[in-house]
Amino acid sequence: MSDTPSKTIARLSTQSSDFERELTQLLAWEGVSDASVQQRVDEILADVKTRGDAAVIDATNRFDRLSVSHIDELRLSAAQLEAAFESLPDEQRDALAAAAERIRCYHERQKPTSWQYEEADGTVLGQQVTPLDRAGIYVPGGKAAYPSSVLMNAIPAHVAGVRELIMVVPTPDGAVNALVLAAAHLAGVDQVFTIGGAQAIGALAYGTQSVPRVDKIVGPGNIYVATAKRAVFGQVGIDMIAGPSEILVVSDGHTDPEWLAMDLFSQAEHDEDAQAILVSWDADHLAEVEAAIERLLPTLDREAIVRESLARRGALIHCADESQAIELINRIAPEHLELSVAEPERLLPEVRHAGAIFMGRYTAEALGDYCAGPNHVLPTSGTARFSSPLGVYDFQKRSSIIHCSAQGASELGKIASVLARGESLTAHARSAEYRIRR
């Protein structure tokens, strides 16, 4: 790598005395909504809670620039979804169906099962797994309307056995995305409302005269959607508050630099806040990737967005060796991790935190975004430290099962009695003591 700072993408070295500060700054992301956003969201939610459909219609007319007078104008029928699917070119329809099938297969493996075991005295303990009754899927409208997101959110819910799937997708200025509707058809969405923003989240969380109340809301959205989801959390379940998308690529120096450059671009093209970072212990290789970036940038359709994102949040990081690369992985806890190395299996047990791990030189992140099978809804901004990819488990919940035999209750009653009295909860103690055999 040259020593003059590149204008295109930052170059960092773990050898620099300032590295820790630089890295912290690079990773910093404050997804906090300011007080004015908070207040507007609170007002919209309160209005939807009180006035239901009427509030949803008013907000939709205002924010999406429509002139709707009845909620039925904000519904899409099953026939409309099917028509959208049938209207697609064969190639797109086939690709969408192939992706859906692979996503379904993978998620089938994820299903947790109920279990029980019996103790010597006949007491049975276990856990019963059940699906949610109803889930809501938020799909962004406008420029970030992605059919792949519809598949990734709806299919795990379906596999989980959710009884009813409600999708909301705003149509600003009336713009409808046929691919999104086709994906909803394919994924078995039951009802679609063309609403968005905090008003859609409120409608799903509280229910209105027309929009059924759901048990959990999943799917990405802008700051109003994220703020509204945080506000209704507890009233309904939510998936996560997503930050900008990011990738960390670790290369051993033997992957084609143009492949790596394009992998970084594929992240950076999402939006100006997206983050693409490459780590390698091979300085010459980093220089080659940098040259490939410069060479390929002018050929990109979304060149301006990529340039902005690389300049603001991208980095090529030179580290000492493989073990330092692993430290960086676990420090960053990336949403997407590409292990572009000869033996990725060897590194895998060392990876403690990552949303999805793309192993080897052939596994471009883009394959996982669309059709490999695993979910593309992943924990961002370091939240892979404690969060998982969206999955079947997000659409199910568990109930503990306790079935004491007469003898089991008698023995457990003695222990519970002592502990309850230790906590001064004597009604607890007496309730347990009734079951002790005399």
Added chain:
Amino acid sequence: MSDTPSKTIARLSTQSSDFERELTQLLAWEGVSDASVQQRVDEILADVKTRGDAAVIDATNRFDRLSVSHIDELRLSAAQLEAAFESLPDEQRDALAAAAERIRCYHERQKPTSWQYEEADGTVLGQQVTPLDRAGIYVPGGKAAYPSSVLMNAIPAHVAGVRELIMVVPTPDGAVNALVLAAAHLAGVDQVFTIGGAQAIGALAYGTQSVPRVDKIVGPGNIYVATAKRAVFGQVGIDMIAGPSEILVVSDGHTDPEWLAMDLFSQAEHDEDAQAILVSWDADHLAEVEAAIERLLPTLDREAIVRESLARRGALIHCADESQAIELINRIAPEHLELSVAEPERLLPEVRHAGAIFMGRYTAEALGDYCAGPNHVLPTSGTARFSSPLGVYDFQKRSSIIHCSAQGASELGKIASVLARGESLTAHARSAEYRIRR
């Protein structure tokens, strides 16, 4: 049941034309923090984020009425925890150890495992399960300091393989609870800080000079703690925002009325907001339970709390038959469900929503609260519609694994290319296309 309204506990009937409204009112619970609580919490969190230990010390001195000058005065050593354990009467020490062992055994069964599968072309897909690095456990101080909660929060984390467990417990006016410290010793807590409130949540979420930043915060607390947890959610993981504890007992009319009365009391004695509801299709039986309630109430240590809680939020509900009882279960989605019936197994598959299910006449809820094995941290206020008991899975997360063979990448690349171009994400498409074999 008599027709004159009881002063002690409300009696409802599903036959009443007003039943749905009465039930909604009975279940209503607004756990919303008002703007002034929100603002005070925001200020404390901002202060802890900026000033670290100093802010924690100031807030602790103020709210817990202490006069501490160094954070080390707010630490408990491993030796102090062990001493607390050793100081317990044998009976309590043995009961605590027996409970811990049973909780450990049950949770061992809950561990999810990593999995992989290989497709025909050599592509490998799977999911890797890893523990959190560090978890924080909030334990309330004062009157609601429960050693059983320490076991229930810490043991699943331990079983999950969490590397470091940090416990916080306020000691208002310097009051330390030896049973709580003993439980922390038994459960293998690594560090204890005697801090509480929003300042403790802030310290765990952001880290200070002395309190390590954790990846997830679990455990119940007052409205300040709940508000702070909601605010830091995203920065760290949180378990849930708990409402008041509740039980729904379904009786077929053949359980001893005194047992049932005491089971209801054991819920009601928690606090004035706790909720105890009994459902039966046997009106005479309900009257007998009511008589038992009146008879036993004066014998309770916490009579005043129980009276208040039964009067405000308790109910005896007469329903038409078993299937109507099941409808009520799923409508209420109770935290604790006691199926005090002859054949609870027969009802089990019909129960869609409940935190924990106590099967049969012998399984008092109190047994599950302390020592049956399953967790007593359960979804409240109807959130069993979408939430699960605290478990090992709350202290682990998953990473998707995608390892494409050269052939697999080539085939997937074709699908991804079509879909990415459909979304106008052409860098995604080109990244995938590099991997297509020519």
